[in-house]
Amino acid sequence: MPIPKRVGIVGYGHLGQFLEAAISKREDLEVAFIWNRSPGALSHLDQRLVCHDLTDFASFSPDLVVEVAHPDVSKQYGALFLKEADYLVGSPTALADAELEASLRTVAQSGTRGLYLPAGALWGSMDLRKMADLGTLQGLKITMKKHPSSFKLKSPLKELNDGVSGSAVTLYDGPVRGLCPLAPNNVNTMAAAAVAAHNLGFDGVNGCLISDPALTDRHIVLVEAEGKGGFRVCTERVNPAAVGAVTGNATYNSFLSSVVAAGAMGPGVHLC
Template identity: 55%
Template sequence: MESARKVGIVGYGHIGKYLVDCILDHPNLELAFVWNRTPSVMQGKVEEGYILTDLAEFVHIEVDLIVEVAHPSISMQYGPLFLQHADYMMGSPTALADRKLETTLRKLSAEYSHAVYIPSGAFWGGEDIRKMADMGTLLGLNISMTKHPSSFKLLSPLMEKNENVVQRTVLYEGPVRELCRLAPNNVNTMAAGAVAAHNLGFDGVQGSIISDPNLPDWHVVEVQVTGPTNPKTDQTFTVKTVRQNPSQAGSVTGSATFKSFFSSILGATGKDSGFHLC
């Protein structure tokens, strides 16, 4: 009988709590540890034996997969150390917009034979886009995200622009790399797209975020893919998908994303070193 995979969770917000409960209920998974910046949040909800107060102490715990669902800064600070001991699933892949971090994680992944997993989340069609990137036929990828103003957590100058929104407003349109810096909590979907579209990367993939006060119950993600043009017919390969994710106003993460994250944990296994969507 195959032994249960040991999973450590970094972050105990809404998604982290959901994942911990799912892992404890799953027959093929075992909770290795849980860490949160504020440990008191976990008291009475997580057994003491699972709680880490110092994240660096994970090195003394047997773990197969470490899952970050806290903040991009976790990957900056601990990502290299995680990969020396286990596979790593980045719930905040906007951290990869930092070129130095991406290069470091790719190097350590190969050196220690541990995979880096990127959850697809609200990103639809990621594997097809990756295949096009592998073949060099992916020529363009545009991802837009529309949310209620209260569902955005932004840095200046987008924060101030969003605070003054009274009607549907495009807050940003341009390369995903800069958008990841300005909206690190909101555009993980776009970061996943940039990883899948590796021939375009964070500079070539285009992203836009739209603030709409008349959209209180949904997060809308549109993905548009462009491929080659047939020289005989002058027709261009295009695919456009629209995902409407139920959500409450003020919520950064849509409700459907919770189940998607846990599905990604189940799929985060069996891969060689390198970056993989799951």
């Protein structure tokens, strides 16, 4: 039987708890450590698995570190993680910071470990990556529609969303780079799209955020890609989700699949 991949989980919210439970049922994965900004949430766990200081993460010998906490984790610890383990960025909105993206790419491409981004709710991510590699991707727009309570936003989008009632309201429509800092918890799919569509990047990929009170049981993600010679593909992904849920139900299992796949592609930046 192969040696299981040791996974360090950074963040113990809904997704972190899901990963811990799912990993414990698998033979190909095992939990190396768990860290959380509020240590009290980890009091019920085997304390041998609790990492109190992320600068000490390497002592737990992880093969893969998975961030499911906050974009700031990548800013503070991303390069450190990549020196010792493969790194799966669960909050890729962090990479809208051009300086951070460049520095993590450099570390990932020059070392022995890989930087991984989960495809998540981005349907067709590998096709977009192939088109970007060939230089045939000429336009990409990602539209996300959710119930107002499913958004965690910063000003001025927060105030705009707070006033939504009745009909749907477009909160933002423009470059993904400008949107990521305003909705860091909600537009990871768009950030993944900007990395997949690397010939367009965060400035060339368009993001549209729509707050719709009618969406009480689902999130909707529209992907519109344009290529040479009039080529065009449009997809609509309907993800069941309760009112107030930031992450749709199907995204949890998709993320687990990314955890399983991460680490197999060597140095560089990869979607999985």
